[in-house]
Amino acid sequence: QSVAAAPSPSSPAPATRNFTWDVEYIMWAPDCHQSVMIGINGEFPGPTISANAGDLIRVEVTNSLHTEGVVIHWHGIRQIGTPWADGTASISQCPINSGERFTYEFIADKPGTFFYHGHFGMQRAAGLYGSLIVNGTEQQPEPFAAEYDGELNMLLSDWYHENVYAQAAGLDGKDKHWEWVGEPQTILINGRGQFGCSLGITGDRRACDRRKRDALCKEGDKSERCELIRRSECGPFCERSQCSPVVFDVDPGKTYRLRIASTTSLSALNVQVQGHKLTVVEADGNFVAPFDVDDIDIYSGETYSVLLTTDQRASSSSYWISVGVRGRRPKTPPALAILNYTNSKPGRSSWPASVPPATPAWDNVTRSKEFTYRIKARDGTPTPAAAAVDRRITMLNTQDWVQGHVKWAINHVTLSLPATPYLGAYFYGIEDIAFDSSGESPDGYDRRYDIKKPPGAQAPAARVPTTASDRVFRIAHGAVVDVVLQNANALEEDVSESHPWHLHGHDFWVLGYGDGVYDHARDSRKLDTATPPLRNTVVLFPHGWTVLRFVADNPGVWAFHCHIEPHLHLGMGVIFAEGMEKLRELNVPREAITCGEAKTASLSLAPAVAPSRP
Numbered sequence: 001q002s003v004a005a006a007p008s009p010s011s012p013a014p015a016t017r018n019f020t021w022d023v024e025y026i027m028w029a030p031d032c033h034q035s036v037m038i039g040i041n042g043e044f045p046g047p048t049i050s051a052n053a054g055d056l057i058r059v060e061v062t063n064s065l066h067t068e069g070v071v072i073h074w075h076g077i078r079q080i081g082t083p084w085a086d087g088t089a090s091i092s093q094c095p096i097n098s099g100e101r102f103t104y105e106f107i108a109d110k111p112g113t114f115f116y117h118g119h120f121g122m123q124r125a126a127g128l129y130g131s132l133i134v135n136g137t138e139q140q141p142e143p144f145a146a147e148y149d150g151e152l153n154m155l156l157s158d159w160y161h162e163n164v165y166a167q168a169a170g171l172d173g174k175d176k177h178w179e180w181v182g183e184p185q186t187i188l189i190n191g192r193g194q195f196g197c198s199l200g201i202t203g204d205r206r207a208c209d210r211r212k213r214d215a216l217c218k219e220g221d222k223s224e225r226c227e228l229i230r231r232s233e234c235g236p237f238c239e240r241s242q243c244s245p246v247v248f249d250v251d252p253g254k255t256y257r258l259r260i261a262s263t264t265s266l267s268a269l270n271v272q273v274q275g276h277k278l279t280v281v282e283a284d285g286n287f288v289a290p291f292d293v294d295d296i297d298i299y300s301g302e303t304y305s306v307l308l309t310t311d312q313r314a315s316s317s318s319y320w321i322s323v324g325v326r327g328r329r330p331k332t333p334p335a336l337a338i339l340n341y342t343n344s345k346p347g348r349s350s351w352p353a354s355v356p357p358a359t360p361a362w363d364n365v366t367r368s369k370e371f372t373y374r375i376k377a378r379d380g381t382p383t384p385a386a387a388a389v390d391r392r393i394t395m396l397n398t399q400d401w402v403q404g405h406v407k408w409a410i411n412h413v414t415l416s417l418p419a420t421p422y423l424g425a426y427f428y429g430i431e432d433i434a435f436d437s438s439g440e441s442p443d444g445y446d447r448r449y450d451i452k453k454p455p456g457a458q459a460p461a462a463r464v465p466t467t468a469s470d471r472v473f474r475i476a477h478g479a480v481v482d483v484v485l486q487n488a489n490a491l492e493e494d495v496s497e498s499h500p501w502h503l504h505g506h507d508f509w510v511l512g513y514g515d516g517v518y519d520h521a522r523d524s525r526k527l528d529t530a531t532p533p534l535r536n537t538v539v540l541f542p543h544g545w546t547v548l549r550f551v552a553d554n555p556g557v558w559a560f561h562c563h564i565e566p567h568l569h570l571g572m573g574v575i576f577a578e579g580m581e582k583l584r585e586l587n588v589p590r591e592a593i594t595c596g597e598a599k600t601a602s603l604s605l606a607p608a609v610a611p612s613r614p
């Protein structure tokens, strides 16, 4: 499963890749337990998009969900010149109404490992996602292309048995009705996991057949093995099971490029391939200086490519891939997949004999930092202009109560999205009625705020109430922007969480990380402007800071937010309205932005101000 050929060295001219998708509710058993999910064309996960760098990707989406709108975000694609195709509800477009159709068209601007997912409500956590792989070409080669013989693709996610409507209702609840989503039940690899099934115990195929199942256990045998066998839904080994572990077939003595992407709702993960070293070569569609590791950490929103050589012929011919939870006390067992050398016999005998490797302790943050700090740009990666920073925005990350609701906030403002998409508001010049355009989001916080204490324990002078707002940051076209992400304590004493921050429309350089409060005079000297990696997602460690830089060269309205689905739902994000003075130069399809206040505006103003699409 999931073995794709390496890209061909000679690349044809850019092509158009057409896809026709039906987004619908499906009944599916991703972890052996059936649930309602959001699927595409009857499947979960959605179809893998494969393209070459420079290709035009064209996806005609029909919304067949009976009761809600939908949008699809192409995570890591910069949408250069096509901000309306970024697929963010309330930001870049109107949700596609139930029964309606919308066509996304954008350029796969560079090679790399990407994915796509719903970006309206909590639709990503409902299963609306899939892989998006862009191969290198002669014009845009990948420097490690000659170093591998084949590819494996691994899309990681987490799964809750409680549906996302219940999750959202809990998160929106007031006072004692506020309910946190908790930890996911199952980690999924390519949409497959096993809940309540021990792989070793139900490994007998006769358990799949109701008539033969009874013969496997004596009557009255109450052992765990027999209890599992009696539960027919627990059939990860059964033919056509939607929850059987992924088996990656490989030839011995070859090198593979393993693509890993994480679209988890909550969990930070660690990936290990038993007995195999991994060489990290790509992160978020950017080339990194290769380095060897035993395992990798991956946060929601991140992607990696690692090279893996199938050199373990001696003892066994199949190996476990373990994917365990990092950073939060895990209540979710590790996910398992199998790396199967094809010299071994297919079927049960080829399943690894040994126990799966244990992933590192969830609370070993030092180890996570060590891995993350090792990621540096590969030679030849563009470097940031060191001197001319036009704007520095500091973003304090807090969790706080707002009128009986728990929210996450940036500089004490929690994001509450407007009904009219910002892009439509700017396009029709109706910012004043579509959202609060009377000022900008605050670009810093009062340094008397103690990041080691919960908001309620602050000294009176530093106690700033958190408010909800739909204000934006207006960024001038071409500006060089530094962002200092400053973590703080959550509501509970001595708790600060990791947050993976994702920027739309851009890659950014990760200039540095540190513990405690960022002090520009002291810490700016330690920032790396020579070999910083380019990424679209970066982790902010507990009680620490992360500094990144981007160039505002892509007019559009872009979200910058924590990629943890419930945290975004609770307002953990900001909006960059960038280069809006250039918006009229773009061809924005009217149907993308004509809803809310923009609907009225389009009717009365269309002939006067809106340029028509050729």
Ligand SMILES: O=C1O[C@H]([C@@H](O)CO)C(O)=C1O
Pocket (backbone or CB within 6 Å): 180, 399, 490, 491, 492, 497, 567
């Ligand atoms: O947003 C969150 O809320 C809970 C906790 O802080 C309050 O129960 C948690 O672990 C989060 O990540």
